[in-house]
Amino acid sequence: MIPLSWYIVLSAALFTIGVVGVLTRRNVFIILMSIELMLNAANINLVAFSHYLQSLTGQVFVIFVITVAAAEAAVALAIIILLARNRGSVYVDEFNIMKG
């Protein structure tokens, strides 16, 4: 039996990797992937607690999160395609026209 803390550590590690990826990478695809990473870190947490508490509610949530993540990925990819088409680039540091 793997203890709960292992799952939590794994989830925290994954989440941290996601945050760092979002904050530091230039490529918008990698940022998107990092976001997925963060979402799945949360999913692991949910499943772990669901198992630990012997309640299925958490797992139902996970299914919702996966659905939302899929939809979000579709929208995000569409935006990225438009960005790439209009600006000829997928590097976020080149998109700073909204600066003050």
Add this chain to the structure above:
Amino acid sequence: MLKYALIPLLPFTGFLIAGLLGKYLKEKSAYVAIAGVVGAFFLSLSAFLDVLGGTIVNENLYSWISVGTFQANVGFQIDQLTAVMLLVVTTLSSLIHIYSVGYMHGDKGYARFFAYLNLFTFFMLVLVMANNFLLMFVGWEGVGLCSYLLIGFWYEKKSAADAGVKAFVVNRVGDFGFVLAMLLIFLTFGTLHFADVFKAVATPAANHSYSLFGGEISVITLIALLLFLGATGKSAQLPLYVWLPDAMEGPTPVSALIHAATMVTAGVFMVARCAPIFSLSPVAMNTVAIVGALTAVFAATIGLVQNDIKRVIAYSTISQLGYMFLALGVGAFSAGIFHLTTHAFFKGLLFLASGSVIHALSGEQDMRKMGALKSKIKITHMVFIIGSLALAGIFPFAGFFSKDEILWSAYNASLLGRVLWVLGLTAALMTAFYSFRLIYLTFYGKSRINHDVEHHVHESPRVMTVPLMILAFFSVVIGWIGIPGAIMPNANLFGDFLAPLFPHVEHVAAESHWLELGLMMLSVLVALAGIRGAYTWYVKNPARPDYWADKFKGAYTLLLNKYRVDEFYNYIFVDGLVHKLAKFLYTVGDVKIIDGFLNWSAAAIGRTSEQGRKLQTGYVQQYAFTMGLGLVVLVGLYYILR
């Protein structure tokens, strides 16, 4: 009640139709306007007969303002005074509306003109019918507005637009007094309804007094003086008369209706309406009488030398209004209203007739460019003479009865009254002189008309001459409703009709009838002397005026320049007070304080945001990082401070 409410509402409907649909109705708008006013005339006639039959109405239509203890209603009071005013206003207004059809023919503001005239009639009727001070004030301001609109009717002309503004501004000074008086009345009596106020003036509530400028002044005197300040503005008395001569820039029917017959008499009406207040304050009464008598003489002297036909009549109006105030001031309220009535007819006639002269001469108003018009415009000439005889106070024309009643009341009133009687008699001499100077210069002597104009001289159309003849008829007979007891006993119908309204004035014993008759003869003789003087100066010996003008050059120029009162007011108030104050407020108040504060705060915000905008780099990742950092800090703080 509906009948009474319709009296002002008919002209108002006319105003709405002529004003809103004037573009489509064009010439027809005049008929709408006339229908409204004539309808009001017939209703007024019926209201007058009701009052004659003893029905006095004082009813509220609806509650207008109700705040705390303050109550103001829209309500009408139809008593003897109102009935007289209703008849005067609607009769004159109807005739002048009809006259205007001819006079304003072809003007591009035709429909607008009739709309304004109707609106004016509406407000004037509200003024005379109101049963409380506030509603009266609505009418009071409304007629002022219409006066402004109509003086500046030909607004492309700068002098006309300026004259409108002048009238409006000078009237504000008077209205300021009226408003203060209303506040004081409400403060003292807790109501603005005439009936309640007049009941309360005799109670101890009115025994209050204020110390003002180091002296004691009773509240009644203060109220009366403030009301009178309002009256001097509206009725063009010293020192606020300056707007009326300039008001002659408006079309002549306007001068006749507003600036001779009705609106300018609103002050007289108001003082008469407030007779219960005034008669309790000898100070205020004397002020009214003195201001009236001085104005009568003062304006008459200016009228002696003016060359513009309408201005002569305008100064004469000021002078006659002075007579009315003189009457009110010596306690002869019904004599004042009687003179108001007769004056409305003969002065309306004189203005309309001068309009007819101006019309005949294609717009010429300068009497030095007239002359010998007698045979060319016969009807105008005839009615002009009738009007002038009435104005001069020759027996048995209308002015004789009313003017002599005033002079007789003044003579009888007090020692002060005797002095004022002398002033009144002097004014009567000058009145006769300048009105016949006007006639001789215009209709007699040699023609000094421009050659081009002379070909086109023509009598006015029937639509103008018929109202003139009707007014001329009234100028002869209207005085007969107030024949003094000395000539025929119990024939002063007018005085008896109004008697219930006003404080009782002692009737002078029968022995003095001979004195009264003698004084009448004297004033008629004085008037005849004035006419005779005008004849020798302007017909027999036309070189004489110039000779005397040359000899007394200083006095003559002073009169010609109207005592330089306009220049004086300009120097003191417009340049001195207003411009200097305005400049101070502009440079210090506006530029330094208001602009300074706004500019400073705008600059401060600008400087702050100049720094702040650097935070917004446009890099999404920085924002996300800041948000994350903020979250960490907040959660950290939560754990630390828990």
